[in-house]
Amino acid sequence: GQQLNQSPQSMFIQEGEDVSMNCTSSSIFNTWLWYKQDPGEGPVLLIALYKAGELTSNGRLTAQFGITRKDSFLNISASIPSDVGIYFCAGQLTGSNYKLTFGKGTLLTVNP
């Protein structure tokens, strides 16, 4: 089945630093989604990407849909303490079923 490799597993950074995380897949997706999850809460959608090569921003967050359709990355600029949480990538094949295949997540810790 489809597998997503998300890296890094965890990051410890200082407030104000930029962050980059990525996901790679063994097969193609035609939608990539990035979510953030706080402890005990549900994943919150950050960015959705629909076209290969697409670059989309949401405030300090920027995500790109890889040209091969097998990868995506998420950048966070000028991190702040409230960026702490687990970030998940998810791939979706629309047109058949619409289930999301999730990466294992990146745990981000921001030191003030």
Add this chain to the structure above:
Amino acid sequence: DSGVTQTPKHLITATGQRVTLRCSPRSGDLSVYWYQQSLDQGLQFLIQYYNGEERAKGNILERFSAQQFPDLHSELNLSSLELGDSALYFCASSVGPGGPYEQYFGPGTRLTVT
């Protein structure tokens, strides 16, 4: 607030028991998805319903079943519970086929089987 509601927030029950988790999708969304999140398996897709009909199945055990009602709320039934069923269960909703395809997640139900 995603607009997806789930009840209960927490559920503690014993092995062998049966429980029902409830989900109400965002207003206007016709598709409901159930996911299980555990430490070892991460977030795993269980089952999808669209407008009352089952659309797709993932890694859902035979002891588990779900349905979507005419008012579009969904219930996930877990029976003959085992210790390993302890996990967070999330419901997500989206508009449905034809897009947009973003899925919005509820706050989850934490199930503890003792």
